[in-house]
Amino acid sequence: MTIIFLFPLTFPKKIFMGIQKYLKKLGAQIRKLREEQHLSQSDLARMVDRDRQMIHKLENGDLNATVATLKLIAEALQIPVGSLFEFEDEQ
Secondary structure, eight states, X not given: OOOOOOSOSSXXXXXXXXXXXXXXXXXXXXXXXXXXXXXXXXXXXXXXXXXXHHHHHHHTTOOOOOHHHHHHHHHHHTSOGGGGGOSOOOO
């Protein structure tokens, strides 16, 4: 299967900065929810069959996780997927 992108894979700086802020807030929310359940990054990584470094990058906003990974994280934390996005997003 060939995937063809009809848009550039780079973003203007203003949009990129907005995405980075959003990813940092998403990561902070995931960290908060994980810590509320007294789980380490390693614990969560094992639960979702990922490595600890991936969880670390995600929580620091350095990784744009797939929808599938976010669903696995929500299931591991036994929360609705939407709970991962319950943070203030100032635009």
